[in-house]
Amino acid sequence: MQDLIAGVEKITFQLETDVLEQRGTVLLPFQGMDKSGAAVCEFFIKGYCRYGLMCPFRHVTGEKTVVCKHWLRGLCKKGDQCEFLHEYDMTKMPECFFYSKFGECSNKECPFLHIDPASKIKDCPWYDRGFCKHxxxxxxxxxxxxxxxxxLAGFCPEGPKCKFVQPQFIPRGCKTSLFSLATFWCRAACRSPREQQLILVECSAHLSRSPVLSVETKAITLINAAKVELPAS
Structure with missing residues (x-):
């Protein structure tokens, strides 16, 4: 009777459209943040997410690695469009809720995975960058x-196998040329506006002490600096 009097099948609320088109989403402050609890990006599935690595939603790619928990009960309505695996594979079962929530599971033949909660804790991206407000x-x-x-002195013989941290002064993923690398380092070291105008000439001392650039990179960058026209004083 209610459907006959006031049916809402053809009514679309503005909230539904906003959620579908992901309006009002805020970009991540920087790359590499934990998005394990976020929803799946609908635009990335269609192949045109404009936010890229800064998108706050998960970008699911490659092989389906987790069995669909709704499919196990026969309740999954997505069919082939489901982002989870519709196959009974013991190695790809979802995590046991009781073990993750309470630290123990009373079912001795539990088919779900029992993962140690301590192993799931990820490193804080804010703390790695210097400060975490929490x-x-x-x-x-x-x-x-x-x-x-x-x-920090300029060269580490251990390379990537070093047990200590080797800080990266250039953000990862940036496609920068040798010229822009030198510009980045000198701008960080110089202070006055005049020094910033003469970046690649007057700041060659800063460039020579840069732990970011190799010897070959420094030499090529200084050669490029000789070709730069200086601004009028």
């Missing part, structure tokens, strides 16, 4: 790292 109450792991003294 402090000890942060849900992520705060790992204290010691910087490599040899790397």
């Amino acid at each position: 402090g000890p109450a942060c849900k992520h792991r705060h790992t204290r790292r010691v910087m490599c003294v040899n790397y």
